Amino acid sequence: MVTITPKHQFEIRYTNILNFPSVIQEALAPFVPMANNVHIDRENNLRARFFLNFDNYQIIVSWDRILIVFEGDIKELALSNSIIEEPFFNLFEKIKKLSYFGNVLNCLFYTICISHTDFKKDEIIEKFISKNINQTGMNEFVSNPSDIAITLVKNIDAKQLTITYGPYLGESDLLNRNALPSSKEKLLNLDKLGLMAEIKIFEQIKSVSFTKYKEYLKHTLDYRDNLWKAL
Secondary structure (H helix, E strand, C coil): CEEEEEEEEEEEEECCCCCHHHHHHHHHHHHHHHCCEEEEECCCCCCCEEEEECCCEEEEEECCEEEEEECCCHHHHHCCCCCHHHHHHHHHHHHHCCCCCCCEEEEEEEEEEEEECCCCHHHHHHHHHHHHCCCCCCCHHHHCCCCCCEEEEEEECCEEEEEEEEEECCHHHHHCCCCCCCCHHHCCCCCCCEEEEEEEEEEECCCCCHHHHHHHHHHHHHHHHHHHHHC
């Protein structure tokens, strides 16, 4: 199976910076020359957002969060000097040093992965059902679905894990999740069928680091590889 990641997002949320538009330029300035371009949404508004656009990722900074959206092979993000370490976490450290910064509230680690197969649509759904669903007692309507997915939720202290997986039936599955990549030419065969896994790790946390990010990434890769056994 060939695996691709059309969307990966890591988000750190913090207490509101009430004078955000007037103080954030100081933190952003060293990173602007690194970006291909910079876009400002709602400029001079308290809820302004700054978009730093790069080749295969984007960093968004606002008054209550910083996030990175990436398209590509997520395994490389655990390497030293990856884009998560520089510029993302270095920019976050600049924001934390602002005198008006309060504290971190939580973070979200979100990934969509697709594993392509050569099965046809009906075959994928049938095989997925036979491996994952006990059909005893199902009525006529749900016994032959046109699509299917399973969602698992687990709470561990201040952390919540949510995994949704099922057949991948084409680009419409990504459109429905606002996850269609901006550079589709870099992610081939988006119209090819297979399995899709949507993995979310949300944690109430006061301190976030690159080490913590790598922990989330390792768990996500382990979950993903085990889910591919569902077909």
